[in-house]
Amino acid sequence: MDLLNRTMRKIPTWLVYLIGLIPVPLYLYLAQTGGLGREPIKALEHELGELALQLMIFGLAITPLRNVVGLNLIKFRRAIGVLTFTYVTLHLLVWLVLDIGVLSRIWADILKRPYITIGMVGFLVMAPLAITSNNWSVKRLGLKWKKLHQLTYIAALLGGLHYVMIAKGIQLEPLLYMCAIVGLLAYRLPTLRRVRKTI
Numbered sequence: 001m002d003l004l005n006r007t008m009r010k011i012p013t014w015l016v017y018l019i020g021l022i023p024v025p026l027y028l029y030l031a032q033t034g035g036l037g038r039e040p041i042k043a044l045e046h047e048l049g050e051l052a053l054q055l056m057i058f059g060l061a062i063t064p065l066r067n068v069v070g071l072n073l074i075k076f077r078r079a080i081g082v083l084t085f086t087y088v089t090l091h092l093l094v095w096l097v098l099d100i101g102v103l104s105r106i107w108a109d110i111l112k113r114p115y116i117t118i119g120m121v122g123f124l125v126m127a128p129l130a131i132t133s134n135n136w137s138v139k140r141l142g143l144k145w146k147k148l149h150q151l152t153y154i155a156a157l158l159g160g161l162h163y164v165m166i167a168k169g170i171q172l173e174p175l176l177y178m179c180a181i182v183g184l185l186a187y188r189l190p191t192l193r194r195v196r197k198t199i
Helices: 002-010 013-020 023-033 040-069 074-100 103-112 114-131 135-141 143-148 151-166 172-187 189-198
Strands: none
Touching (some): 002 074, 013 074, 023 040, 040 074, 040 151, 074 103, 074 114, 103 114, 114 151, 135 143, 151 172, 172 189
């Protein structure tokens, strides 16, 4: 594990961003060439949202991976968070621009469809996290930065719930994603209790 960790430390963060963004042109190409089926917009929307949720789960798993198996990926946690928000934003834009397109319908769907309301709240929760994912904000906010970024846990729950609710009927995959999120958050409960005692 030490050898693997030393290797990971040599990987530049920009490479994580580069690899993480590869699916964007790939999905766009598939959407244009019929590779996403008969409803490419819906498929594109789904793929981007699911990838965002996968990245979010991976980001939540970084601390347990370090504590349990000794794999240290902390260096890449901020990049994973930014990539997560990028895919959430793209997922939202596909829905807003390509799927709905009419402003009045957008607001109607947000207000009338609970899974869309939850998704929008999740996006709004993530926005300040993405804005402050830089060294200047870390220095400027100090301890408040860590408190602010605990909103990640709420965003993850909202994202998982959004996926469960958007699925038609009871489907295994969204439930597995939700179980993974709940499990990773439950792992953090003792840590959160210690943080509260020191504040």
